[in-house]
Amino acid sequence: MISIKNLxxxxxxxxxxxxxxxxxxxxxxxxxxGESGSGKTTLLNIILGLTEFEGEIAGIKQxxxxxxxxxxxxxxxxxxxxxxxxxxxxxxxxxxxxxGLAGCENLYxxxxxxxxxxxxxxxxxxxxxxxxxxxxxxxxxLDLAVKYSVIKLIKERQKNSPRTxxxxxxxxxxxVSLAERVVLIANGEIVIDKLKTPTNQExxxxxxxxxxxxxxxxx
Amino acid sequence: xxxxxxxxxxxxxxxxFVCIIILWAVVAILVNNAKVLPSMVETLKAFVALFSHAEFxxxxxxxxxxxxxxxxxxFIITFLLALTCKQNRNAIKIVQPIIALCxxxxxxxxxxxxxxxxxxxxxxxxxxxxVVLPTVFNGVTSxxxxxxxxxxxTCKVFKVTKKDIFKKVQFPQIFPEMLTVIGSGLSLNxxxxxxxxxxxxxxxxxxxxxxxxxxxxxxxTMMALVLCxxxxxxxxxxxxxxxxxxxxxxx
Numbered sequence: 001m002i003s004i005k006n007l008x009x010x011x012x013x014x015x016x017x018x019x020x021x022x023x024x025x026x027x028x029x030x031x032x033x034g035e036s037g038s039g040k041t042t043l044l045n046i047i048l049g050l051t052e053f054e055g056e057i058a059g060i061k062q063x064x065x066x067x068x069x070x071x072x073x074x075x076x077x078x079x080x081x082x083x084x085x086x087x088x089x090x091x092x093x094x095x096x097x098x099x100g101l102a103g104c105e106n107l108y109x110x111x112x113x114x115x116x117x118x119x120x121x122x123x124x125x126x127x128x129x130x131x132x133x134x135x136x137x138x139x140x141x142l143d144l145a146v147k148y149s150v151i152k153l154i155k156e157r158q159k160n161s162p163r164t165x166x167x168x169x170x171x172x173x174x175x176v177s178l179a180e181r182v183v184l185i186a187n188g189e190i191v192i193d194k195l196k197t198p199t200n201q202e203x204x205x206x207x208x209x210x211x212x213x214x215x216x217x218x219x
Numbered sequence: 220x221x222x223x224x225x226x227x228x229x230x231x232x233x234x235x236f237v238c239i240i241i242l243w244a245v246v247a248i249l250v251n252n253a254k255v256l257p258s259m260v261e262t263l264k265a266f267v268a269l270f271s272h273a274e275f276x277x278x279x280x281x282x283x284x285x286x287x288x289x290x291x292x293x294f295i296i297t298f299l300l301a302l303t304c305k306q307n308r309n310a311i312k313i314v315q316p317i318i319a320l321c322x323x324x325x326x327x328x329x330x331x332x333x334x335x336x337x338x339x340x341x342x343x344x345x346x347x348x349x350v351v352l353p354t355v356f357n358g359v360t361s362x363x364x365x366x367x368x369x370x371x372x373t374c375k376v377f378k379v380t381k382k383d384i385f386k387k388v389q390f391p392q393i394f395p396e397m398l399t400v401i402g403s404g405l406s407l408n409x410x411x412x413x414x415x416x417x418x419x420x421x422x423x424x425x426x427x428x429x430x431x432x433x434x435x436x437x438x439x440t441m442m443a444l445v446l447c448x449x450x451x452x453x454x455x456x457x458x459x460x461x462x463x464x465x466x467x468x469x470x
Contacts, residue, residue, distance in 0.1 A: 065376070066373070068369070072369055075392075076388070076391040077388075077469075085379060086379065124377075
């Protein structure tokens with residue numbers, strides 16, 4: 001179990017987290033929602049060890065893989081080389097065809113569209129044999145059909161070889177579709193923390209929507 | 220459309236040279252004195268004649284060798300300095316004054332002093348190395364800055380080995396920039412080397428050849444030597460730029 005205790009983090013004068021606590025069960029998929037600036041990416045960076053913080057984190061088992069907000073593909077390497085750099089034993093042709101990128105092995109990142117580049121970044125992270133997968137808005141730039149085929153792929157992989165997955169998103173449907181537990185953060189505190197069950201999906205979506213849009217008057 | 224743009228680019232590249240040639244021809248006609256400004260034909264004759272003298276080859280390759288040695292000494296020093304600055308933020312505070320000092324060096328005075336302290340063969344090498352150092356340092360530093368730190372961070376998350384990070388990420392990203400720095404640096408070095416050789420009176424050098432031509436009022440030969448220096452510099456720059464473009468095709 002990943003256990004974060006008494007997490008404190010601030011940027012200059014802005015306090016992002018004050019005595020924040022969360023436990024994340026092993027091999028579960030957890031979605032973290034929250035408005036922009038609520039500290040979602042900061043939380044992921046803290047888990048990845050990329051940001052300094054005060055507090056305790058325990059239970060992170062290496063190796064860890066990540067999908068960052070930017071694709072972060074190596075520009076001087078082809079798609080195949082990018083995948084092989086991280087996962088030397090991957091069957092590139094099979095992996096690429098699983099996300100609809102068959103035949104793109106020899107393309108450089110500059111020749112990929114935003115959606116194609118995103119899929120390569122996703123592939124790199126899910127093919128990497130890790131105990132923890134951290135994803136920061138993983139499905140941006142993906143059209144609806146591709147997004148749900150990638151979600152399906154992640155679910156299949158999770159079924160065959162489970163690992164802890166923590167992902168950040170703004171999309172309620174995306175969160176509820178993939179995650180087993182949904183956490184909503186606001187002002188550095190957990191506002192909603194619920195497990196998804198086969199019967200509560202709609203209710204959960206509604207609750208998240210109302211909580212996120214609270215105080216926002218539609219015109 | 221693409222071919223038209225290509226043709227425009229070629230014309231725009233050639234245009235300045237054509238303008239210089241026309242200006243040269245017009246001024247040569249107006250001056251009408253080969254000792255002051257030889258015509259293009261006379262210069263070209265002198266240029267061709269250079270290649271029939273064995274001393275010219277000795278001078279040319281002597282200068283080229285000194286320029287290459289000076290440049291690579293300068294390049295290795297700046298590479299190490301830039302690498303140190305990249306890894307340690309405080310190092311730049313020590314390096315900056317050294318670079319500023321090199322930039323402020325009075326070239327001619329330093330050559331004369333170095334001739335006293337060393338000899339006419341070594342003095343131009345040291346002075347060229349020092350004078351070109353700030354330019355090369357800026358080039359190498361900006362090449363280092365082309366490395367995206369987020370990519371290195373990503374590699375570290377995925378436990379890519381340090382060797383692979385250097386070999387497959389850092390080196391290929393700085394290599395095209397380095398080639399451009401080497402091309403322009405070498406070109407600049409040849410020009411500076413000839414000037415330093417004139418002052419130091421270095422034997423077996425283009426500078427020495429230029430000094431002798433000046434003594435004998437052989438203006439056409441002087442112009443031919445200038446032309447030779449310019450062509451050598453431009454050729455080196457062109458070759459390195461083309462190579463940089465090829466290895467940076469992924470950009």
